[in-house]
Amino acid sequence: MNSISPNLNLIIKACEKASKVIIRDFGELENLQVSKKGPKDFVTKTDKRVEKILIEELSKSKKNYSFITEETGKIINKNKDIFWIIDPIDGTTNFLHGIPHFAISVALQKKGEIVCGLVYDPIKNEIFYAEKNNGSFFNNSRVRVSNKINLDECLFASNSEGIKSIYPNINLRNTGCAALDLAYVGCGRFDGYFHNEINIWDIAAGKIIIEEAGGKVNDINNFEMNKIDIRASNPNIYDKMLKKLTNF
Secondary structure, eight states, rough: OOOOOOOHHHHHHHHHHHHHHHHHHHHHHHHHTTSOOHHHHHHHHHHHHHHHHHHHHHHOTTTTTTETTTTTTTESEEEEEEEEEEEETTTHHHTTOOOSSEEEEEEEETTEEEEEEEEEETTTTTTEETTTSSEEEEETTTEEEOOOOOGOOOOEEEEEEHHSSOOOEEEEOOOOOOHHHHHHHHSSSSEEEEEEEOHHHHHHHHHHHHHHTTTTOOTTSOOOOOEEEEEEEEETTHHHHHHTTTTT
16 A cells, blocks of 8 residues: 555544444435335435544644534634535435545535545545555556547546536536546546535545646636536546536
8 A cells, every 4th residue: 555644544534434334324225215214314314424433534634724524514623724625425316315426525625725535435445545656556456547549539427407408529427426527537437527516525635636637627726615617627628528518
């Protein structure tokens, strides 16, 4: 394993602990699909439980760090310019329907800059992570973004608005999990990703994973934290992609 910082090690351990809850609850979901009450309340409980474990674990050795989380919002501690950014389950709709495509996303932001991040897919047991100036990794192997040059050979991911837009000539997927979409750009499975008005916790970890894998991501600091327009791809196609997205 490559050398990783104590902070990243802390994230990995926290995610491994939280993932046990997700895996167990995901197994339970099959019974709930057919019940009258349905799985929605159950999934909200899982979300909150996972977030609670992550906050507890990350606070053990970093008591002063603050948090930005999907469920709770901002939790301000002594260090007001260092934030853990957490999405306990990105892809809850997939989770809800028993589709095994969702992830835990955790990033660390210092003075407005994301310095490390991890996206963990508990069902496929795939971990994507990166630290500033230390490269991007998938299950401990170094990864790079794709090196495709022609848009017509590329595969992009977006949300349903992106899919419905005016792009008959580009190959698009809507997987329902932004964190994994971005991680997939980082390891070359996807060539680019775009989405409007997305939340910081969906993309914080993915952003550094792509950048450290040699990819290009627009400056997200100019947006409100729950209304970010993100554009990310390999550097060869970035400008071409932006040109295609002028009306998006």
